[in-house]
Amino acid sequence: MEPSFFERVYRVVQQIPSGKVASYGQIAALLGHPQAARTVGWALNALTSERAAQVPWQRVINSAGRISISRADLSADIQRALLEDEGVEFDEREHVDIRRFGWAGMDWDEVEALWGRKRVTSDE
């Protein structure tokens, strides 16, 4: 069956290696909708704390390389701490150097292939 847009967002985010970051627009473009960046943000916003433990949501930032989170339970402060713990550096203006820590990304086909290998049937 076809995974929902949200589900696809989560799968792509899970492919982002530690120490790297990707922008909402990049995720959206990878899914075939370069203009759906807001929806990607919304997908992460809908992430449950349980799911958040599996999805590296902190590695997703905006195109400016800055954190634009607005949730009470998941502050930008926490996200920055998590990224710094992975080796991502922030400058005094709190923005990441995309050229150094930006994720190259991959095709949706690759993501799908990786998931297909890991889990053929059933969900957790």
Next chain:
DNA sequence: GCCCTGACTGCTA
């Protein structure tokens, strides 16, 4: 099926 909302983005000033 319509309307609103949102962790965005690109453009202009």
Next chain:
DNA sequence: TTAGCAGCCAGGG
């Protein structure tokens, strides 16, 4: 670099 504005997409009520 920052601020304001409109466009875009999917899910929830």
